[in-house]
Amino acid sequence: MRIGIDVGGTNTDAALLQDFRVLAGAKVQTTEDVSSGVISVIQRVLQTSGNSENDISAVMVGTTHFVNAFVQRKSLLNVACVRVGLPMGSGIPPLVDWPDELRQQIGEHIYMIGGGSYFDGTDYAPLDEQALEQTALDIKAKGIVSVAISAVFSPVRTDIELRAAEILARHLDNVNITLSHQVGGIGLVERENAAIINASLQALSHKVIPTLQQAISELGIAAPLYLSHNDGTLMSAEYAMQYPVMTCNASVTNSIRGAAFLSGLSDAIIVDIGGTTTDIGCLSKGFARETSNASEIGDVRTNFSMPDVLSIALGGGTCIREKNNQIILGPDSVGFKLTQKALVFGGDTLTTSDIAIACGQMKFGNESKLSHLSKGLIDKVHKAMKARLESAIDQLKLSAEPVPVILVGGGAHLIAGDLKGTSEVIHPINSDVANAIGAAIAQVGGRVKRLFDYKLEGGREKALEKAKKEAIDNAVKAGAKPGTVEIIELEEYPMTHVQSNTVDVKVRAVGQLENF
Amino acid sequence: MIINTIEQIKDLTRGAVFLGTGGGGDPYVGQLLLQQEIRKGKYVKVIKAKDLADDAQVVSIAGIGAPSVLVEHLQSKDTCRQLLTKMEKQLGRKVNAIIPAEIGGLNSIIPMAVAAQVGLPVVDADGMGRAFPHLEMVTFSVYGSTAAPVCIANELGDSVIIEKTTSNRKVEDLARGICANLGAMVYSALYPMLGAEVKVKAVHDTLSYCLEIGRGIRLAREQLSNPIDGIMNILEQPKLDRHARILFEGKVVDINRETRDGWHWASVLMIPLNGKDDRFELEIQNEYLKAKLNGKTTCLVPDLITTLDLDTCEPLTAEALKYGQRLRIIGTAATPIMRRPECLAVFGPIGFGMSEEFIPLEDL
Incomplete structure (x- = not known):
């Protein structure tokens, strides 16, 4: 039996699953320390299902906590930014494109060191070990405890960053080192940014994750803790502690994967309706479709693969106004104050939830407070909400063909009946905890993204075989059961503007968790 | 400046x-x-x-x-x-x-x-x-x-x-x-x-034009409910010999990429968002060279073809295009000097191995 948990900004959701069956779901408010909310939601879900702590074999947590901390500039460490690359890149030092306040907050501790590799893996300059020794002493003197190391073409030559880390570690005790090749592919600036973001979150991740582990074990659960990775796969708590930045998009991906699981479909549009916004994503062959656009985290450019999601201002708390006989939806929302502000709770604001309750689609609060709403108004609002949603769905669709739509999230029942441009509208059971279910059913993944010289590898076929094998091995290393691992994505980007046999190959493999 | x-x-x-x-x-x-x-x-x-x-x-x-x-x-x-x-x-x-x-x-x-x-x-x-x-x-x-x-x-x-x-x-x-x-x-x-x-x-005056376009897109996005109108106002000014028009709006349904002799070749197929039966095609040799609607050429090199994100109007490079993207394609006339016969011989359609004669955007 496994428990999936989603720690969002407002709610912490849980789902208990056995053999891919949902036994129970629960929802509590998110707490500042993360772990007390997680504990209370675990207790609640076990209470509902009547199971005991001993039945649990794994706990999976998806969280936006770390990305939120970075976006809000909370609990960030000073980071030593060490780049191995000189004489290349001296005109564009680390942090050039970061917002000023953020650059100041993490300090401008920039060290540019000689060394680096060409795209074909040969050294263009030897690693300047002496400069690294000096750097270590300086970092020590400044009392910095987190370091990000990047190197030119490190996805091709991981050993350069590893060697640099070894030299620094020799002089530095109790310092966390993030290596850029662990958090990104080709594109030094974006990869380095991701490494620096990750390094700035080390104090937080080393506090939150062990606290979570301890709390779970004190609850009497002996099972391992996993965290959801951006791409919808799992990582061990120890890995996540080192690489908290890899959790940043997990919640959205989890909700798409959870919806896929609940509906049994592998291709559909997923509509996740929350309190303030609705996220619309695309399920393609069982996975979230990713966007190829450069993604920003807290105004810093990275190259993380993000799910392609369209967010619109429509949720359970969206305020409704009428002007010149026209219905105006939001864009503001009463958000988590729904239970004070909405009419149905005796408040003074007409919200989308009030309309859904008046229609009989949802049941909570005191319905009699809504008796004054006319049927005409209710119909008009419902129509306006549907029109907003229909136009957003149309934007995400790949063709004019009608597609199935799956409604999930706490506000899934705001919408009833058919939607234009869709083949069916599905309201799965337990849809309000789809993201927690997505965390629970997650698989273990492995990735490869680097340059291959097809000629040196003995042809395209052999090179791709090698890349696939590396991805599968990485998945097994991360805890996947050998034999269950399959390749779900393979892309090739040949190098252009120069005659070469070099191709940027991207492979993703996923498999079942060993102990499920 | x-x-x-x-x-x-x-x-x-x-x-x-x-x-x-x-x-x-x-x-x-x-x-x-x-x-x-x-x-x-x-x-x-x-x-x-x-x-x-x-x-x-x-x-x-x-x-x-x-x-x-x-x-x-x-x-x-x-x-x-x-x-x-x-x-x-x-x-x-x-x-x-x-x-x-x-x-x-x-x-x-x-x-x-x-x-x-x-x-x-x-x-x-x-x-x-x-x-x-x-x-x-x-x-x-x-x-x-x-x-x-x-x-x-x-x-x-x-x-x-x-x-x-x-x-x-x-x-x-x-x-x-x-x-x-x-x-x-x-x-x-x-x-x-x-x-x-x-x-x-x-x-x-191409540098100031470049800045004007970049600023125009930003301002239009910040100030207008329909930013494309602001952008077209900059691009389409016949008095200044500037001609431009929206060639197509739709989504990408197929991209066929290959690398020949170290260059990026591709063709992109798009269909409209409104469910109509139109087919729009882009031919790419590193840059966009030709746009076709239902088989008929609508813009040809050296006239400019640009892909904009449909919602944000952000211009996109050909390498960033992907399946499912919603785009607006703009055709912009090259400046008169670029359309002289001696220039067309080097970077007109013939310069890229195409047999088609150059026809200005405003005549297509």
Whole structure:
């Protein structure tokens, strides 16, 4: 039996699953320390299902906590930014494109060191070990405890960053080192940014994750803790502690994967309706479709693969106004104050939830407070909400063909009946905890993204075989059961503007968790 | 005009992607380099071509190489400065101004970063008003300037001088070979010209046009509920010989990519959002060369084809296109000098191996 948990900004959701069956779901408010909310939601879900702590074999947590901390500039460490690359890149030092306040907050501790590799893996300059020794002493003197190391073409030559880390570690005790090749592919600036973001979150991740582990074990659960990775796969708590930045998009991906699981479909549009916004994503062959656009985290450019999601201002708390006989939806929302502000709770604001309750689609609060709403108004609002949603769905669709739509999230029942441009509208059971279910059913993944010289590898076929094998091995290393691992994505980007046999190959493999 | 704010640089970069017509290399690295100079208190002074002294020495600075290498090597602060010094030694005189060879893509921003570093002015002009893949595809070359002497160097200081060639196409071939052997990304100083030559051979006012487009997109997005209207107002001004129109709105349903001889070839198929039966196609050889609606050509090189994100109106490079993207395709007329017969012979449809005759956008 496994428990999936989603720690969002407002709610912490849980789902208990056995053999891919949902036994129970629960929802509590998110707490500042993360772990007390997680504990209370675990207790609640076990209470509902009547199971005991001993039945649990794994706990999976998806969280936006770390990305939120970075976006809000909370609990960030000073980071030593060490780049191995000189004489290349001296005109564009680390942090050039970061917002000023953020650059100041993490300090401008920039060290540019000689060394680096060409795209074909040969050294263009030897690693300047002496400069690294000096750097270590300086970092020590400044009392910095987190370091990000990047190197030119490190996805091709991981050993350069590893060697640099070894030299620094020799002089530095109790310092966390993030290596850029662990958090990104080709594109030094974006990869380095991701490494620096990750390094700035080390104090937080080393506090939150062990606290979570301890709390779970004190609850009497002996099972391992996993965290959801951006791409919808799992990582061990120890890995996540080192690489908290890899959790940043997990919640959205989890909700798409959870919806896929609940509906049994592998291709559909997923509509996740929350309190303030609705996220619309695309399920393609069982996975979230990713966007190829450069993604920003807290105004810093990275190259993380993000799910392609369209967010619109429509949720359970969206305020409704009428002007010149026209219905105006939001864009503001009463958000988590729904239970004070909405009419149905005796408040003074007409919200989308009030309309859904008046229609009989949802049941909570005191319905009699809504008796004054006319049927005409209710119909008009419902129509306006549907029109907003229909136009957003149309934007995400790949063709004019009608597609199935799956409604999930706490506000899934705001919408009833058919939607234009869709083949069916599905309201799965337990849809309000789809993201927690997505965390629970997650698989273990492995990735490869680097340059291959097809000629040196003995042809395209052999090179791709090698890349696939590396991805599968990485998945097994991360805890996947050998034999269950399959390749779900393979892309090739040949190098252009120069005659070469070099191709940027991207492979993703996923498999079942060993102990499920 | 002085360029000294981060906002101007970002506007320029956005305009450079627009004028890159899908290619030209992502100008982001150039943007960072220039940003770093501005941060240090440097600035770019932009002058009009007509204000150049007739005997002023002008040269171009351009990057040559693989975009995927550029994003790792980034740029050193010395490479292009040293190239300028080498060029001055070749010419036996000081350089007075820098001119971009192409205003689309990476090579529009690099000259400005160098100019900021060394304190030289940049000429508000270029050799094409867009981006092209070969270094002989510039008006400078069409009207008789030689690319050589060309100074080429990589970031490590390996350098080569091409003293003389019998054609500018040979410089292109040599430069590609040198590039492949120097780490796949090099920089060049080339097309030394005098002020008098620049006045007649260059495409004028393209840098300010680039900035105007980039700023126009930003402002339209900030201020208008329908930003595309604001952008079309800038692009479509018949009195200024500016013609533009929306060629298509729809989503990408198929992309067929391949690499031939080291170049990016692709075709993109799109369908409308309204469920109509139209088929729209884009042909790509590094840049967008041809747009077709239901088999009929609607825009042809050297006229400009640009892909914009349908919602944000952000211009996108061909390499960023993907299945399912919702786009608006804009056709913009090339400036009159680019449509002269002698220019069309080099970078009209025939220059890219197409049998079709060039027909101006406004007649299609």
